[in-house]
Structure formats: structure tokens, C-alpha cells
Amino acid sequence: MTVTISGRLSISSVRSFLADTKTLFDTASPSALTVDVTDLKSIDSAGALAMLELEERARKASLPVSYTGMSHEVRSVMDLIDRKALAHPPIHPEKTVSSFFEGVGEGCVDLYRDFVAVMTFLGDLIITLGRSFAHPRSVRWSEVTFYMKKAGIEALPIVGLISVLIGLIIAFMSSLQLKQFGANMYVAALVGISIVKELGPMMTAIIVAGRSGSAFAAEIGTMMVNEEVDALVTMGFNPIQFLAVPKVMAAMVVVPLLTLYAMMFGILGGLVVGVTGLDLTLYTYLNQTFENIHLRDLITSLVKSGVFAALIAGIGCQRGFQVSGGAEAVGEATTSAVVSAIFLIVAADSAFAVVLHYL
Amino acid sequence: MEYNNREPVIVVENLLAAYDENVILRDVSFRVARGELLAIVGGSGCGKSTLLKYMIGLYRARRGRVVINGVDIMSADEDILNQQRLGIGVLFQSNALIGSMTLAENISLPLKEHTDLEPEFISRIVRMKLGMVHLAGYENHQPSELSGGMKKRAGFARAMAMDPTILFFDEPSAGLDPVTAAELYELIQSMNRDMRTTIIIVTHDLNLVFAVADRVIMLDAEKQGIIAEGSPLALREWEDDHRVYDFFNRRKTRHP
Structure with a gap:
């Protein structure tokens, strides 16, 4: 039996060729196969592979195959195919970690290593910060003001907006309950105390972690990738002094100020609800608010937000310095910076709550 | 030129280079004489760049010594290491210009930190260095505004900023067009010849090796160490080891 292939056999026409081959062997049962490729004008590697398939099918049916009219061009394309490579089974890359317990174990070891790395960095950072205060000329002050603008001034709109909304929501939700007892008056105190003692520092810190902690990690991470x-280091600079100290200093100045600003806007939000919805006068609302906020609360909150700032900037820089490899490592570092920062903020806040209770 | 009798500037002894448990090079030993231009070559992944990072003190080895100007930088404390670093310049593979700074700020960075020169004189130095790499007038450009070849030259200018006695280059000609590459070869040569700077180049660019190197060290991933050492011409005739012969003759011998 003679099969004639003519025209072009390429990746776009190979599908119908393969289908034809299949039907050929399904329907006819020839005793020998001659493939006439005299009129085959051109062939690409997919076409050559299809011809090889034809050959192999024939071999499986124990048919001798011969070609006639094979041109030099077709022959050279056919010769490109390494038949041994086609038969080579895929090599399975070694798989790491399989069982559940192995996974848990590795997770614990990683957690421990991460803890050690963070504590080491924290130690370095504290020493370097101390040295910077002792030698203020070694600090890059232009960078400090740059990051104060980035992390502080540029965060004003979002911090203001979120604080007003939170003030509004707390006042509104609590008034629904307090109205039933005719205790509308206490909305002012409730909003004031919750904003000043907890929500102001906490919300500001979380916003700064999302805006600036991530940016610090991405910036330093990219610098790690680009060498x-x-x-x-080879120019004799201490990277912590050069890159981390300005960011941490800027954050520690700017976050308490942002917190103060957030408190004002939070109280303003409550005030809007109180004056428009609860028949309180501006005077009574403010009076109630300030009677219930103590200076001590305000100061501890500002100290707290300073600590939050150091944690956010510190962990952001640390995650950045941890980057090795390429672009995806920078992405991981950024995510990890925000997640770790939020965890540290909440953990520190809990610690503050306990300590302040006993003080 | 014969360098064997001259005093060595860099001595590497039994160095073990490893990332955690993953050993890259073991028992590497060699010397670099003052004024020598040494090329470190080898296929991809043989540990050339890693070796360079040990030699400039970025990594500390668990075993072995790297002595620069008589100081073992593997055991030196940070202050002494930083003192040593003033005498070396490094051009990194990715140029490593600080992206947020202009070229002038990049080049003046080490000058401002480590010298007490007047700012005016520092900006004169910056201008001079930019002129040496044919980038006069580009002081106020950001690295992102430059082409690859220009960045490479700016990185070169920064590496030379402190007039180091030792210069390290990591793949200096990678990604450069032939004309820019030729310019770079000339610059490297003139640093070595006219300023008598000791130069260590890590590369797999044979054109660069044959154009400038006095001596070549070839590393191999399989042996995790040095497989050949000598002048570029000697290594081209190296018959003992087909890996060396193939590399220097740009070909692939089929071995049974």
C-alpha cells in the first residue's frame, strides 16, 4: 500500500494528518507501507514528528515502512528529531516534605529561625539607633524628612477619613442602644474614651503598616535583589544605619502625630452624630468628651503609638533585608511585612493593656 | 609579565564557599600579585560570583582565609573590615547604583562618608570620574534614565571613586554591545596599566579575557574548585583537561 503526502505538513495541518493516519490503520490492514513524499513541499518539526508517529504505528503492526522521493530538506528536518529523547521517561524531581508531621516540624523550625532573625535585627537596630542619637551627624536627616513626608503627610487624608467614619459608626451604633435608657449623654464619653485609648493608636498603626511598612519592605527588598x-556594604556603609534608621526615626516621629490627628477626627465623627441625631448641643458634647479623657490616657496612647511605629518600620526593614532571589521574593517580603506588623501591633497592644492595668 | 616573585596583595587559602549546607567551592587557594590583572572564569553556576563575594568580605567563610593587604578579612572585626574596604572598588553584575540617587550622589557617596574633602572638590572628583567613563554632564541623571551600557560605566565610575588599589569586576561586559564592550576593555586596561590598580575580573567573556588578562583561574562546578591556572594563551593550549580546552577554544568535544 502506498501513502502519498503532498503539499505542506506543518503544525497547522498536522491534526488532520494524524486523524487520517489513525483511520488508515483502523480501516485497512495493509501488508507493507510505502510513503511517497515526492510532492511534500515543506515540513516543520511537528510535521516530522507526525511522520514518525506513522512509522511507529506501522512498526507496532509489524509492517515494513519505506519512503520514496524523500528530498534533502525533508530528510534534514526528520534527522533533527532525537528518537532516543522521545523515548526518555521524565525524570521526577526529588520531592521534599511529605507527611503532616514533617510539615509541622519544619514549620516550627522556620518559626524559631524567623524569631531569632527578627530578634537579631532588633538588637542591631537598637544599637544603631543608640549610636545615631549619640552622633546625630551620622544620620541622613534629608532621608528622615523624606520618609516623614511619605509616611506622615501623605497618610493624612486616609487616616482622617477612616477616623471620622469610625467615630460616626461608634456614635451611631452605641446611640441605638443607649437611647432606650435615655442615656444619649454618654455617647460622647464612649466615643472619646474608645478612640483615645484604643482605636486611635490601633487604626493609625494598621493604616501606616499597610501604607508604609509594606513600602519599606519593598524598597529594601528591591535594593537587595539589585545588589x-x-x-x-562594600563602600563601608552600615546598611541598617543607612537604610533602616531614617525610616524608623521618621515613623516614630510621625505616627504619634498621626494618632493625635486621628483622635481629633474620630471625636469629630462622634460629634456629628451627637449634635445632629441625638439632640446634644456642641457644648455638652465637647464638655462630656473632655471630662472623660484624662491626660494620662492621652500620653500613654502616644507612647504606645511610638512603639507601634518602631515595630512597623522595624519589621518592614527586616523583611526587606531578608529578601534573596528575585521579584517574587520582594512580593513575599511585602506581604509578610504587613502581616507581621499587624500581629506585632495587636500583641504589643495587649501587653500595654495588661501592664497599664497594674501600673 | 612575571608576577610570581612580587608580593601578593590578595591571598586566598583553603577557602570553603557554601550557602548553608550547599557547598559551592572547597579548598580554593590562589594569590594575586600587586598590579596583576587576574580573570576568574568558568561555566555558569561554578561559583565565580560567590568567590568574588567572599573576596570582598560580603560573606564570612567557615573555613579558610582571604588575606587582603596582610589582613585576614574572614576573621577581622567589622571596623577593620570597613577600613580594608576603603581600598577596594567593586563593579557589581547589576551595576548596583542606588536607584533613588543621581549619578553624582552615587559617586560622591563614599567620598562624603570617608573623606573630609570640601564639597566643591568632591563634585570636581565626580566630574573627573564621569569624564573618565565618557559620561561628562550626566551628574543629575537618575540611573533609571540611562541605557544599560551607561549604567555600567557609571557603576565603573563609582567603583573608582575612592581611587582603590584593588578593583573587582563581576561580569563587566554582560549585556553590552561590542563597541561599548571594547570601550570598557580599554578602560579596564588603562586602570591596570596607568593607575597600577590590581584588578580581579569574574567573567565568562573570552574576548575580555584574551584582551586584558595577565593570568586566568578556571573554576569548575563538578570539581568545586580550580581546574586550571595560567596565562590565557597557555589555557587555550591546555591539553590535560578537555573542560579547559573546550572552554578556551569555544567548542564542545564529544567525549564517550
Whole structure:
């Protein structure tokens, strides 16, 4: 039996060729196969592979195959195919970690290593910060003001908006309950105390972690990938002093100020609800608010937000310095910076709550 | 030129280079004489760049010594290491210019930190260095505004900023067009010849090796160490080891 292939056999026409081959062997049962490729004008590697398939099918049916009119061009394309490579079974890459317990174990070891890395960095950072206060000329003050603008001034709109809304929501939700007892008066105190003692510092810190903690991690992470940090080290700079200290200092100045600003806007939000919805006068509302906020609460809140700031900026920088490899490592570091920062904020806040209770 | 009798500037002894448990190079030993231009070559992944990072003190080895100007930088404390670093310049593979700074700020960075020169004189130095790499007038450009070849030259200018006695280059000609590459070869050569700077180049660019190197060290991933050492011409005739012969003759011998 003779099969004639003519025209072009390429990746776009190979599908129908393969289908034809299949029907050929399903319907006819020839005793020998001659493939005439005299009129085959051109062939690509997919076409050559299809011809090889035809050959193999024939071999399976124990048919001798011969070609006639094979041109030099077709022959050279056919020769490109490494038949041994086609038969090579895929090599299975070694799989790491399989069982549940192994996974738990590795997770614990990683957690421990991460803890050690963070504590080491924290120690370095504290020493370097101390040295910076002792030698203020070694600090890059222009960078400090740059990051104060980035993390502080540029955060004003979002911090203000979220604080007003939170003030509104607390006042509104609590008034629904308090109205039933005719205790509308206490809405002012409720809003004031919750905003000043907890929500102001906490919400500001979380916003700064999302805006700036991530940015610090991404910036330093990219510099790690581009060998810029290595370059700084070989030029005799301490990368913590050069990159982390300005960011941490800026955050520690700016976050307490942002917190103060957030408190004002939170109280303003409550005030809007109180004056428009609860028949309180402006005077009574403010009076009630300020009678219930103590200076001590305000000061501890500002100290707390300073600590939050150090944690956010510190962990952001640490995650950045941890980057090795390529772009995806920078993404991971950014995510990890925000998640770790929020965890640290909540953990520190709990610690503050306990300590302040006993003080 | 014969460098064997001259005093060594860099001595590497039994160095073990590893990332955690993953050993890259073991028992690497060699010397670099003052004024020598040494090329470190080898296929991809043989540990060339890693070796360079040990030599500039970015990594600390668990075993072995790297002595620069008589100081073992593997055991030196940070202050002494930083003192040593003033005498070396490094051009990284990715240039490593600080992206948020202009070229002038990049080049003046080490000058401002480690010298007490007047700002005016520092900006004169910056201008001079930019001129040496044919980038006069680009002081106020950000690295992102430059082409690959220009960035490479700016990185070169920064590496030379402190007039180091030792210069390290990591793949200096990677990604450069032939004309820019030729310019770079000339610059490297003139640093070595006219300023008598000791130069260590990590590369797999044979054109660069044959154009400038006095001596070549070839590393191999399989052996995790040095498989050949000598002048570029000697390594081209190296018959003992087909890996060396193939590499320097740009070909692949089929071995049974």
C-alpha cells in the first residue's frame, strides 16, 4: 500500500494528518507501507514528528515502512528529531516534605529561625539607633524628612477619613442602644474614651503598616535583589544605619502625630452624630468628651503609638533585608511585612493593656 | 609579565564557599600579585560570583582565609573590615547604583562618608570620574534614565571613586554591545596599566579575557574548585583537561 503526502505538513495541518493516519490503520490492514513524499513541499518539526508517529504505528503492526522521493530538506528536518529523547521517561524531581508531621516540624523550625532573625535585627537596630542619637551627624536627616513626608503627610487624608467614619459608626451604633435608657449623654464619653485609648493608636498603626511598612519592605527588598545593599556594604556603609534608621526615626516621629490627628477626627465623627441625631448641643458634647479623657490616657496612647511605629518600620526593614532571589521574593517580603506588623501591633497592644492595668 | 616573585596583595587559602549546607567551592587557594590583572572564569553556576563575594568580605567563610593587604578579612572585626574596604572598588553584575540617587550622589557617596574633602572638590572628583567613563554632564541623571551600557560605566565610575588599589569586576561586559564592550576593555586596561590598580575580573567573556588578562583561574562546578591556572594563551593550549580546552577554544568535544 502506498501513502502519498503532498503539499505542506506543518503544525497547522498536522491534526488532520494524524486523524487520517489513525483511520488508515483502523480501516485497512495493509501488508507493507510505502510513503511517497515526492510532492511534500515543506515540513516543520511537528510535521516530522507526525511522520514518525506513522512509522511507529506501522512498526507496532509489524509492517515494513519505506519512503520514496524523500528530498534533502525533508530528510534534514526528520534527522533533527532525537528518537532516543522521545523515548526518555521524565525524570521526577526529588520531592521534599511529605507527611503532616514533617510539615509541622519544619514549620516550627522556620518559626524559631524567623524569631531569632527578627530578634537579631532588633538588637542591631537598637544599637544603631543608640549610636545615631549619640552622633546625630551620622544620620541622613534629608532621608528622615523624606520618609516623614511619605509616611506622615501623605497618610493624612486616609487616616482622617477612616477616623471620622469610625467615630460616626461608634456614635451611631452605641446611640441605638443607649437611647432606650435615655442615656444619649454618654455617647460622647464612649466615643472619646474608645478612640483615645484604643482605636486611635490601633487604626493609625494598621493604616501606616499597610501604607508604609509594606513600602519599606519593598524598597529594601528591591535594593537587595539589585545588589545595591551589597554595594553599600562594600563602600563601608552600615546598611541598617543607612537604610533602616531614617525610616524608623521618621515613623516614630510621625505616627504619634498621626494618632493625635486621628483622635481629633474620630471625636469629630462622634460629634456629628451627637449634635445632629441625638439632640446634644456642641457644648455638652465637647464638655462630656473632655471630662472623660484624662491626660494620662492621652500620653500613654502616644507612647504606645511610638512603639507601634518602631515595630512597623522595624519589621518592614527586616523583611526587606531578608529578601534573596528575585521579584517574587520582594512580593513575599511585602506581604509578610504587613502581616507581621499587624500581629506585632495587636500583641504589643495587649501587653500595654495588661501592664497599664497594674501600673 | 612575571608576577610570581612580587608580593601578593590578595591571598586566598583553603577557602570553603557554601550557602548553608550547599557547598559551592572547597579548598580554593590562589594569590594575586600587586598590579596583576587576574580573570576568574568558568561555566555558569561554578561559583565565580560567590568567590568574588567572599573576596570582598560580603560573606564570612567557615573555613579558610582571604588575606587582603596582610589582613585576614574572614576573621577581622567589622571596623577593620570597613577600613580594608576603603581600598577596594567593586563593579557589581547589576551595576548596583542606588536607584533613588543621581549619578553624582552615587559617586560622591563614599567620598562624603570617608573623606573630609570640601564639597566643591568632591563634585570636581565626580566630574573627573564621569569624564573618565565618557559620561561628562550626566551628574543629575537618575540611573533609571540611562541605557544599560551607561549604567555600567557609571557603576565603573563609582567603583573608582575612592581611587582603590584593588578593583573587582563581576561580569563587566554582560549585556553590552561590542563597541561599548571594547570601550570598557580599554578602560579596564588603562586602570591596570596607568593607575597600577590590581584588578580581579569574574567573567565568562573570552574576548575580555584574551584582551586584558595577565593570568586566568578556571573554576569548575563538578570539581568545586580550580581546574586550571595560567596565562590565557597557555589555557587555550591546555591539553590535560578537555573542560579547559573546550572552554578556551569555544567548542564542545564529544567525549564517550
